[in-house]
Amino acid sequence: MLNVLICIQAVQKNKTCTSIKIQDRWYDKEILWANLGRPFNLYGHKTSNKVFFSYTVPETYSDVDFQLAYIDLETREFQNIAGIRGGCSVAIDQANDEIYLGGSDGIYKYNMMTKLADFYKEAGRNIWALFFRRNLFYISYPDQRLHIEVDGKFAVVNEFENFEVDHFHVTVDHENIYFANKTGFYNYDNDRLKVNVINDVITVRQISEDNDGDLYICTNLGVYVDLKNEGFQKVLDYKNIYSLTFDKDNNVIVSDEKRIIKLKHTTTGCSDNVNTHW
Template structure:
């Protein structure tokens, strides 16, 4: 089970009029990547140096909403109504993947690139320049999904939180209340979820969902290079730094 942390220092990283609800961190540079609503019906991709708070708008990516990090290759993927873009954080180069007719709702990388299409909310995998359904999720609508450290799948939709063991194909309902709005895996493979009343974690032993942070209005989550939780709400992005216990 993941260690429990109860007391944190709240560190505001940035304040935005329209905060993002999907976040990713490049662990090599410890930079936060996200897309935010410009207020002009378009999402703008950006990066934020966590330690210096330097904010940079990324050009060449059109209206990207979803985001994922490839930690092994220092690459960030952006997805939206124009498909999927791959941005290399070291070389500052951008490439659009050769996939057509995709409107991306959610992105995640686990060896291969996975995504949820909109408006069908069906899950797919992109590999070898081809797109195919995720077999274990093909019978379900999926708002978001992640893999834990053991390659089990967890996903959320309008009915609740579900889990699928890596060698199984049937989803098990884990919790239907509260309603979970977003999810993320930390650096150790522990699954975190946010609801209107706080942030939860899934125990790997008995698959029990337990609240670990009392904070309201969370839209998106990720973790920095030191496994500190970063979240966004309606007006800012915040990092939680644990208070040492002696």
């Protein structure tokens, strides 16, 4: 999967082509969802092959609200998730099929049988983001504090109590801890209790892992991948990608301002005298 995004090539010529060349193969952009508010926080649920996400819903001329929804990649069913005010965050415990959803009044769990969200914990707390790795984490808004659930109760993570956190991620091997805020993207060295700056220019939009454990950073300047010994390198130069996840087969699912898009293999592509266009 790492090679898929690294080898995307664009030909700078006079005409335009909507396909994307990845190594020696061409991919069409299959539009899964379009023409509504900006979709973000895409998370693929591997068992059901559904992609859960949030999108913006204009309430007035001055305010926006957030709505959680999912798309079934097998049936193309689209479903809003009712009952969560200001729903904007998703985390999934893939091993136990637990889907956590956050809104402006607490954390919920999605019931796949009833298709309803049942209240879980943290009543009255405004949930900015969720993350699951052995434990459930959440980031509160507007103070941007990171919390962890231990023995059924949530508490502020001591190591991060002096940092604002917008995005948080622990790698699948538990060897690296990353976080991001308005000032940049960072690694937390748990052994030395030290914060290392990775990039203080980018604005992180999402931190994701593919099914092989490769780490992707979706930013305002494009998509970066952790190339291990070489560090984080930009592999996709499109600035209008807002979220990125992977389906059960490790296919890339991305979103831009109005669409959710799957990269789909095609036997035909573009000739060398055209531009590729996102």
